[in-house]
Amino acid sequence: xxxxxxxxxxxxxxxxxxxxxxxxxxxxxxxxxxxxxxxxxxxxxxxxxxxxxxxxxxxxxxxxxxxxxxxxxxxxxxxxxxxxxxxxxxxxxxxxxxxxxxxxxxxxxxxxxxxxxxxxxxxxxxxxxxxxxxxxxxxxxxxxxxxxxxxxxxxxxxxxxxxxxxxxxxxxxxxxxxxxxxxxxxxxxxxxxxxxxxxxxxxxxxxxxxxxxxxxxxxxxxxxxxxxxxxxxxxxxxxxxxxxxxxxxxxxxxxxxxxxxxxxxxxxxxxxxxxxxxxxxxxxxxxxxxxxxxxxxxxxxxxxxxxxxxxxxxxxxxxxxxxxxxxxxxxxxxxxxxxxxxxxxxxxxxxxxxxxxxxxxxxxxxxxxxxxxxxxxxxxxxxxxxxxxxxxxxxxxxxxxxxxxxxxxxxxxxxxxxxxxxxxxxxxxxxxxxxxxxxxxxxxxxxxxxxxxxxxxxxxxxxxxxxxxxxxxxx
Amino acid sequence: xxxxxxxxxxxxxxxxxxxxxxxxxxxxxxxxxxxxxxxxxxxxxxxxxxxxxxxxxxxxxxxxxxxxxxxxxxxxxxxxxxxxxxxxxxxxxxxxxxxxxxxxxxxxxxxxxxxxxxxxxxxxxxxxxxxxxxxxxxxxxxxxxxxxxxxxxxxxxxxxxxxxxxxxxxxxxxxxxxxxxxxxxxxxxxxxxxxxxxxxxxxxxxxxxxxxxxxxxxxxxxxxxxxxxxxxxxx
Numbered sequence: 001x002x003x004x005x006x007x008x009x010x011x012x013x014x015x016x017x018x019x020x021x022x023x024x025x026x027x028x029x030x031x032x033x034x035x036x037x038x039x040x041x042x043x044x045x046x047x048x049x050x051x052x053x054x055x056x057x058x059x060x061x062x063x064x065x066x067x068x069x070x071x072x073x074x075x076x077x078x079x080x081x082x083x084x085x086x087x088x089x090x091x092x093x094x095x096x097x098x099x100x101x102x103x104x105x106x107x108x109x110x111x112x113x114x115x116x117x118x119x120x121x122x123x124x125x126x127x128x129x130x131x132x133x134x135x136x137x138x139x140x141x142x143x144x145x146x147x148x149x150x151x152x153x154x155x156x157x158x159x160x161x162x163x164x165x166x167x168x169x170x171x172x173x174x175x176x177x178x179x180x181x182x183x184x185x186x187x188x189x190x191x192x193x194x195x196x197x198x199x200x201x202x203x204x205x206x207x208x209x210x211x212x213x214x215x216x217x218x219x220x221x222x223x224x225x226x227x228x229x230x231x232x233x234x235x236x237x238x239x240x241x242x243x244x245x246x247x248x249x250x251x252x253x254x255x256x257x258x259x260x261x262x263x264x265x266x267x268x269x270x271x272x273x274x275x276x277x278x279x280x281x282x283x284x285x286x287x288x289x290x291x292x293x294x295x296x297x298x299x300x301x302x303x304x305x306x307x308x309x310x311x312x313x314x315x316x317x318x319x320x321x322x323x324x325x326x327x328x329x330x331x332x333x334x335x336x337x338x339x340x341x342x343x344x345x346x347x348x349x350x351x352x353x354x355x356x357x358x359x360x361x362x363x364x365x366x367x368x369x370x371x372x373x374x375x376x377x378x379x380x381x382x383x384x385x386x387x388x389x390x391x392x393x394x395x396x397x398x399x400x401x402x403x404x405x406x407x408x409x410x411x412x413x414x415x416x417x418x419x420x421x422x423x424x425x426x427x428x429x430x431x432x433x434x435x436x437x438x439x440x441x442x443x444x445x446x447x448x449x450x451x452x453x454x455x456x457x458x459x460x461x462x463x464x465x466x467x468x469x470x471x472x473x474x475x
Numbered sequence: 476x477x478x479x480x481x482x483x484x485x486x487x488x489x490x491x492x493x494x495x496x497x498x499x500x501x502x503x504x505x506x507x508x509x510x511x512x513x514x515x516x517x518x519x520x521x522x523x524x525x526x527x528x529x530x531x532x533x534x535x536x537x538x539x540x541x542x543x544x545x546x547x548x549x550x551x552x553x554x555x556x557x558x559x560x561x562x563x564x565x566x567x568x569x570x571x572x573x574x575x576x577x578x579x580x581x582x583x584x585x586x587x588x589x590x591x592x593x594x595x596x597x598x599x600x601x602x603x604x605x606x607x608x609x610x611x612x613x614x615x616x617x618x619x620x621x622x623x624x625x626x627x628x629x630x631x632x633x634x635x636x637x638x639x640x641x642x643x644x645x646x647x648x649x650x651x652x653x654x655x656x657x658x659x660x661x662x663x664x665x666x667x668x669x670x671x672x673x674x675x676x677x678x679x680x681x682x683x684x685x686x687x688x689x690x691x692x693x694x695x696x697x698x699x700x701x702x703x704x705x706x707x708x709x710x
Contacts, residue, residue: 350597361581362578364577475563
């Protein structure tokens with residue numbers, strides 16, 4: 001077993017997406033801070049007044065343990081992208097069991113690089129370490145050592161340099177250890193275990209035994225939820241859709257990880273934007289062409305939809321919901337490199353997201369003699385059969401037939417028309433009541449002709465009891 | 476230090492360099508248009524792949540799509556066809572009987588001119604479609620340049636329909652054709668621009684027409700009077 005521990009040292013701050021510099025305060029003492037505040041000289045544990053003295057433009061936020069827990073839950077879902085065996089270590093760490101997935105990602109370096117890149121894109125700072133036991137990996141990550149320990153024999157040497165603070169937040173025990181002169185874990189490992197048990201209770205030697213791999217350390221696995229429904233509270237109400245994109249990216253990343261862990265995909269998910277007071281929430285449905293679990297495809301559709309969205313009111317909460325995942329095993333490449341409809345799905349989604357769902361489609365022939373009813377729009381790539389054997393038909397039809405004036409008994413359009421073929425009588429649709437709106441065109445009784453204008457245009461015209469009309473173009 | 480001097484023969488092999496009296500050599504084979512007279516005048520022996528072909532028509536219905544019908548029919552056997560913002564609705568039975576597989580046809584209806592140009596660019600740049608036909612009456616040279624850049628390096632046939640008024644303005648398309656109704660129900664095609672010497676003669680191409688044109692002059696064609704209904708027989 002190989003364990004990768006991910007420690008998020010600034011989770012409390014980054015979950016708020018604040019302006020820099022920023023600190024999170026717990027009972028008047030600084031609990032967590034961001035990079036800019038750290039550069040100004042603030043350290044955790046400092047009093048708030050001292051911190052404000054060092055950086056007057058500091059923004060101060062109260063610590064919210066519930067928010068941190070939800071952020072860690074979302075990060076656990078996101079790490080489903082890499083492995084389904086995830087364990088959550090409160091308050092700000094995750095343990096990933098990666099021995100099964102190392103080969104899939106091409107080795108530890110590339111897996112580590114992908115995790116780093118993913119976290120950087122979503123705005124989380126990360127410390128990662130790998131070890132054969134979970135507790136050792138966690139301690140190494142807490143201390144900020146980015147090391148890879150592959151053998152149990154190397155563990156004592158790797159853990160030797162760590163400060164004893166990684167063992168836990170028990171201030172009493174730390175003080176006593178300091179009074180012994182024990183500053184590093186290496187010193188602690190050198191002391192006899194039963195003496196430690198006698199002075200500090202059984203927990204400390206047990207922890208050391210588990211870290212060194214002498215005792216088994218089963219971890220409770222994180223259970224990926226049945227339905228994905230996460231929401232993030234924004235620090236301040238946001239009125240522009242651009243600012244929502246970054247928050248929504250985190251939700252999409254968590255969704256993609258959740259789907260990867262369940263080996264499933266979604267065809268549609270719903271973005272819920274909640275406003276203040278009693279204004280009803282805005283629901284934006286993101287539909288994909290086909291079932292997918294790729295985060296960048298969902299993000300692209302999301303970006304297109306957000307660009308076209310007009311917000312009714314400033315947004316306070318952003319939520320993402322996906323109801324029914326469908327099983328989606330990994331795709332196999334086709335042998336001869338054909339471009340199937342699935343490969344075109346990202347292009348179709350992009351076009352639909354910008355133009356509208358019903359603006360991109362294919363054509364189908366409907367078995368109806370009436371020309372305006374003989375074409376139907378349908379989903380792309382579907383084969384249809386049907387259609388009636390007919391005479392000459394124009395490639396293009398007008399939306400509504402245009403009335404033609406009649407001079408000396410001949411229809412005219414920029415001059416008298418020369419009728420070359422016809423009449424072809426089409427009589428159909430006796431069952432339609434003939435409302436103008438909708439598909440029903442009513443009873444049709446027309447004589448169709450092929451006409452040539454003076455300028456050489458080929459038109460398809462008809463005559464019915466209302467007179468002469470122009471309906472098609474032989475393009 | 477002297478730079479290596481390329482041989483003239485190597486330079487002439489490039490698709491964008493040609494001698495004044497010969498057609499350019501295209502980097503790939505052109506798609507046969509179905510009209511040998513036209514293929515003889517086109518560089519590459521057919522419609523150029525990976526480059527814009529601009530079709531300027533004075534009127535609708537003179538046979539502009541019938542000119543492309545053979546190339547579209549053969550392309551729909553293997554690949555996908557995309558139609559962006561056609562001015563009229565497409566009549567599916569006619570396309571099916573013209574030999575084009577309807578399940579390979581994409582119809583993209585974009586209202587705004589900018590959306591139509593963007594859709595065309597996305598479809599060309601993806602490289603997934605064999606043919607893209609776009610009606611862009613309001614496109615300017617800048618949009619066409621973007622389409623041309625998107626098409627370079629792909630194997631897509633790109634046809635852009637623009638009104639005849641644009642014939643006088645410069646365009647980045649390497650092939651520009653002017654289509655007009657010719658005598659005897661043929662289509663008069665004039666090559667305004669091509670990669671080669673300017674084409675002086677006007678081609679008269681026998682595109683497929685719905686009916687054969689009778690030789691009688693127009694005035695003696697009688698108008699049939701409205702009669703009692705009889706069984707329809709297509710002519």
